[in-house]
Amino acid sequence: MNNKLKKDFYTRNVLAVAKDLLGKIFVYQESENSEKLMARIVEVEAYDGNIDEAAHTFIGKTERNKIMFEEGGFLYVYFTYGKHFCANIVTGVKDHGTAILLRGMEPISGINKYAFNRFAKREITEKEKINLLNGPAKICQAFNLDRKFNGTNLIANKIYLLNSDKIPGDKIVQTTRIGIKKSVELPWRFYIKDNKYVSKLAK
Template sequence: MSYRLPPQFFQHDVLEVAPALLGKILVRQFENGSIQQFTITEVEAYRGTEDIACHASKGRTARTEVMFHEGGVVYVYLIYGMYWMLNIVTGRENDASAVLIRGLKGISGPGRVGKALQLDKSFYGEDLSTSKRLWIEDTGIKPEYITTPRIGITYAGEPWASKPWRYVMKE
């Protein structure tokens, strides 16, 4: 039996929440009423204003504002003018941390995740505890995982580019 994760689940340090999301079920109810469930298989942690790879490192902006909210809300942003990236805000108010959902079972890559979920700007700030179109459920499964450096953040330099903050569920 699965249940929707409460806001408190997300209101911890991003380095605790990120691996805990592996094996959880991301549920999406589409406009036509159909519901699809996806197992979260790969995530990356972005840890607040001190993490140069994190968008919040540049401070509070219109783009990053939601990252400074209490954990349990959605942070989406558009890259390359075509892919919406799904991030889950974590921590307490003003922590400015988030987990990027990089992979779902059968879907590899954050751009493909956003496309499969049909994300758009309207998801920005969505509350996962009350949303009728996107939420995360716990199945009680705690899968094994590996850690690696995050992908595509060489611009952040060291030590940020080498932090093992990418979590991948073992098959």
């Protein structure tokens, strides 16, 4: 009944966790009596400051990125482009500086809530449903994730992941990442093949 992912899922190598994150269920429950918002992770990108110039941690520890240097199992939420928040899953052991950007999700429950947060209305079309969670900043807007959530412990009860069947390798697409200018050649974006909620298909 309780198939929440535990610490040891997160403390592994960032690329292994990134691949395994596909298909897992992201859960956010604001308080004990509030509705559970749930969505299936369908697209992620790995960042590793040790060898990856695009990672926020490539420059070393700063006030913004310090949570990425903790051991795996925390949320890293950052603000960018004057408008947007993006959420990441911290991975690895302490001082690794690795994390995984959540780029695309398939809504499971809380669709009216996502719709309200994204479009200020509760009833949406099928086309708008696809547009709820198919981008890193869209996910944060839909779940209302902002800087208050930076450092959230994923082993606790507010935000966590539920296990699910592993996605077979032939259903996973591995390709280059989106929206970066450095280390563009690293094939560290992973998504579920033929899933409608992926933000952008590989060329």
